[in-house]
Amino acid sequence: MANTVHQAFSLAAVRWARQPFLCILQETADIYDIPAGELRYAEAAERVEFLRSAYAAAGYGHGHRVGVLLENRPSFFLHWFALNALGVSVVPINPDMRAAELEYLIGHSEIALAIALPHRHDDLKAAAAKAGRPLRVMGERDVPPDAPFPAPFDTEPNVLTECALLYTSGTTGRPKGCILPNRYFLHAGQWYAEIGGLAGLREGCERMITPLPLVHMNAMAYSAMAMVMTGGCLIPLDRFHPRSWWDSVRDSRATVVHYLGVMPAMLMKAAPSPADRNHTVRFGFGAGVDRTLHAPFEARFGFPLLEAWAMTETGAGAVIIANREPRQIGTSCFGKEEADVLVRIVKDDGNEAGAEEQGELLVRHAGADPRYGFLAGYLKDEAATEEAWAGGWFHTGDIVRRDAEGYLHFVDRKKNVIRRSGENIAAVEVEAVLQQHGLVKSVAVAAVPDAVRGDEVMALVVAQDKPADRAAMEAAAADLVNWTLSQLAYYKAPGYVAFVDALPLTTTNKIQRGELKALAPTLVDAPHCVNTCAMKKRQGDHK
Template identity: 30%
Template sequence: MTEATSQGIALALQARAQLTAPGAPFEVIECTDGDHAERRYRNAFPTLPALLAASRAHGDKPYIQYQGETWTFTRFFAEADAVASWLHKAGVCPGDRVAIAMRNRPEWGVAFVATALLGAIPAPLNSFGLREELHAALADLAPKVLFCDPERHARVAGDGAPDCVMVVTDSAPAGSESYAALAAQPAEPPPVADVGPDDPALILFTSGATSRAKGVLSTQRAVCQALFNIDFIGAVSGMSSPEAVAKIMARGLPPTTLTAVPLFHVSGLHAQLLNALRNGRRLVFTHRWDPATALDLIAEEKVTQFNGAPSMVLQLLAEPRFDDPAVTGNLGGLGFGGAGLPQRAIDEVLKRPQGDMSGIGFGLTESNGVGAAASGAVFRHAPRSSGLISPIIDLCIMDAEGNALPVGSMGEICLRGVTLMQGYWNDPDATAGAIRGGWFHTGDVGYVSDEGLLFVVDRIKDVINRSGEKIAAAEVESCLLQHPDLEEAAVFAMPDEGTGEAVAAAVVVREGRRLSEAELQAHVAAHLAGYKVPARIFIRQDALPRNPAGKLLKGDLKRACLSPTR
């Protein structure tokens, strides 16, 4: 730890106190909600319609760049007003669901905003979902309208199609409405939405890495408080990293983010689409994720920020052109979605100038992305942590019986606060299982340090119990990834008669390299205790299976590796 990084966390704590004090921009107030008091930002917008009304002030500034076309805020809101006007005439009212199923494109954002303007509930679907998955989500939602692109329409239409109006971008098939025609109509001002802070605002589906995805229902207040929290994180990062901020400001470039993460998750919707809309910032949409194409866009569009899953960031760093100042010289930071970064990712970022304002956070769909965050000097001070806990969230580390554990003790991370979901849509049993005594049980294992930093160790299901010794899969994965010839690694438990569970791993070797199971076991043995060395290592040619958000489908991988027919 250097004196500069140590000073960084001191400055972050000082900035946090200043920014949340009475009369400050991010003043935090305490309100009673049910049986407990919760903290809120006094100055956050109460509802999405109120936030959107303020965002119109950005006028003719560029908002979204997509396939060579620029959408200004003026154009974006003109189309949103036209679509909202049509939705109102079609009978969409506050509380009605409007589903969205399309790849990242400007029309996705228009459909979302038009729905929110009316106080209706946008419900983005996993655009990578196949017919059965999309039908299941639509049957659960019972939306009045579905906005989709031709590819998603082809998956949904026909037998089992939802009983709702379908609006299709590009060429609209017979029986559907044309998005282009609706957006081109003269817009009548949409009615002022009759919604309050406690009314429903959004349904987002969990990633469904291990089971069928569940719809997460959040209130207007929860979403708006979460969006304001993103601004708070930025303010703390700037105040605690003044030299890095000065370097970025000296370039004189407008803040521009390359958006490659799906908009149907909080990392894309909250932190990018809505954050940029609120603050007048520019987004560059990728048509599909490809690291080489992403570098082209970073250079051509003078991108200043890239946020993505750890696997996406590592792929970007592995590109030979990444270290060319002509390509990435304008990047001020790299953001990691998720937590528990492998050591190699940390090393790769910290040794590069683009890592000056890099960061990571911890949050879930169920908390609207709010939990903890670290950026700039705080990230450099403790890159293995997930940062400082948000001032509007309560975080408690609990044991298996639900008892609070002291600082430094490892247990399940539980959250409570204003940004927490109302519950899972149409699933009271799942809601009751996840929220107990007012606390949302995340299923993540971690601890809080003396400095107030959250460290996420692993998922509960990914902690391996070998003869009573608890082994974090993430620790072994990080060790494996230190081997220069490995591309990916995943660690999981496998049944063992002698120890109950044994450590197993699946790895992908870099193209053109060769490694044996014994060589990799020796590598782990040189760095970790003997009981943590994988008993089996499955060497794969194909990439590890992941969902559209970049989350590893460890259950699928484990079944494939341990299948008796293998």
């Protein structure tokens, strides 16, 4: 029985030595400027061992943290497994992060080393200098530099050793670092391997394609570990490309696809084709599909989209999936919990919600350890950890309802989060950056509906000097967006900038979020609102 992710991979490499572990399609290879083709388990294991020895020789060990900014490249997995063998925790770094975000992540996580693409080395060094942290930076093929400080522990890593530190978007402040032990990843892989039903995985047979980023738990914990546990082949794409998606699916011979809700919506916009069912996909695993498109998508493309619920914090300790019929397609149903997951739905008054009543979803793992499979805690924030576990249940912040047959349905997010194309965006984080601009007197950020991305970001700005005309307004809006793009990931930048005379405030000068939420959508087509969506582009991540 494996106690670490590295051990699980090593066992798989022995059993499935000649089977492909990774498949890199030509399109992905061209974008990343790497070779296309398949990497067998045995070949990957040899590379992992080479890297492990190099890191050990450089002094990295149990308790160190290492940042990884390698996008969805094969080297991400090889470095992760090699570092895990030594008890080093990896901190995936979103390639869309910019100055302010990198400074916070480096300072908060205290990473000793960053493995990054060459064109981001200077960014990381500058952020580390501002954070006051000693940081080594290397490329994916470089010899590791000596560790800047000794490994904190001299013990062997085990199932409870920190494996990764994943950051989530804070809704009322800075992003929180989720401490994820080896057990988190091992349990996620085992859960997927055993869940069965319409999501049943066949050993040594599956080929799973995912465009989801390795900085999120879905690709790291579910996709990668499910393939490791079953001897399957993972097909990571750089990201989702609607026009070439079905070519990628067909060329890779994928049997399982992982999706975000925005993907089916984009794919359904293409004209129907006789080739729509020309693929080998057995099922899709994801969340957030538009309820009105769920049934039409399955009818057109010929495979089920299995809606699931989980969080970075819960992992597979409390994952729920609609993997058995009836799935109640078109109702935002994500199934029923299995016997190893306990669920409560609690109304605002603290009482249990009845059938068809809405309330916050509270979860825990069944058995003696309610936190089994969950995060170990939030880094440097014990108070937030205990608050999340108030009363012995994890408070998810999601509003759901249970129907008369016991099926769970997603309703909405309780917290004030903007969710754009699967990314959670904290309004206060964007506000903090915009407030630094000289043009801004005060600012509030809210979500407005977007037909493709779910939500889009709107900034309501009270200017120091209100723009005199439309041309000045457009120039000011562009200046604000460019400033945000220099500090934050592109998707967090405003897609709309509305210049207003005042913000809805409480008597203590705090933003009235409820009123703001209702106001923002009414301003999209207003004369004093500028549409800046076209400016929201990735900032040269492939070089």
